[in-house]
Amino acid sequence: MVYLHTSPSVHHTWLPNASIQLGLYRYGQFRRNDSFVVKSEHAPSTSTSPCQDRPGRRQLLVVGVTTAPLLLLSQQNSATFAAESKKGFLPVTDKKDGYNFLYPFGWQEVIVEGQDKVFKDVIEPLESVSVNVIPTSKQDIREFGSPQEVAETLLKKVLASPTQKTKLIEASEHDVDGKAYYTIEFIAKAPNYTRHALSAICIGNGKFYTLTTGANERRWEKMKDRLKTVVDSFQIFNV
Template sequence: MASLQNSLFLNSFPQVLSLFLQLLLSHFVILFPHALMSQLQKHSTLPCCKRGGFSFLVRAEQVGTSSRGSPSQDRTGRRQVIAIGTVAPLVFLVNQNYKSFAAENKKGFLPVTDKKDGYEFIYPFGWQEVVIEGQDKVFKDVIEPLENVSVTVIPTIKQDIRDIGPPNEVAETLIKRVLAPPSQKTKLIEAAQHDVDGKAYYTFEFIAKAPNYTRHALSTISIGNGKFYTLTTGANERRWEKMKDKLHTVVDSFKLFNV
């Protein structure tokens, strides 16, 4: 339900923003009914959708005291400027919040944040959460069960993933002893280290062959908060070319934070 609500929010945001502005302007019309409306109709540009965001421009005609002006006209002009000056920052904030929301939620993916264990990642829209003993989080495709992502968290006295060993050595050990059953033939394709916000992560790609299928997988591991974290995602080898970009996105999104 939350995923559906997020999707509906993104799709309807331009209409929501337009309605918000109409209500907001109506509020100011109540306060300054005649002069403000006439000036807005003549000199304002209402919000419009643009690629990459929204724009909002309001121009106010400066009304001052002149040889042809009157004190009442001067007061009206100042009220218009105050009203418009109040609307513009609010629209700017809505616009910036929308951009931030869109940036944090990659299209076609949903976010996961575990505030208890201190990690976050994204997974493809449509995958369902399931409960599997020994796994902290698991999301999978109900039609293609080999397409899934899982996270395990175990305590450790190590402070850094590099304390365990180099990427290739650690990856080989994990694949053979943890990430694939002993009956499956495994092959490490590559392993590498990368840093995010000063924290080291090992990411590796491997294949596990069973009698009736071959799984192509990606894993990323790191240490923080006194815990050893492993995120693994993959797909059936026959669907690897179609899914690999999504799976790399999942792995690259995994980050730890202090709790």
């Protein structure tokens, strides 16, 4: 394991004192001395990223620990995921919680308390994607209100620190296979940086899903197309 220190507010953790309206955990800010864990390439991961070389898996196949049918199945699954991915991105599938998305090649998976999945650029720490999953009794994101209403609530309670100034740029709705998704674009301004971010929000499997990706405002023009690919790739499936 490799231990690194987070930049303040790069990732959001979800703490108790839930918002009654949305049933979401309130934002909690990381201190400068908080740590996250970078997963080694040799460490087991709950993520499914078949496009990445995994030396441990390759060794098992070479020494013949797995059977031929299993080897063929693994190769077929890898080919399927590779076909679904885009150049410069790697796919992630969480079969337990029922979601998948793409993230830029080169970002590292890290463990952040309160987040279900996080990938980030270790050189540009504000460039990251995180997924949060919490239970909900609602069946559809539209039960919480319009995209604008949900976005404003999330910005006040979840997606930014109380010390940050936020600006909602856009909130929209789109449909994927009969499932409603909200997408929001916003800016969160802290004393020493400004982050330009995108979030995708959806409900399914009795869970409220939030994927958030972003970058430092100074790098937004360079990164925006890649970040939009990330947020547009987010989909949930039945588990």
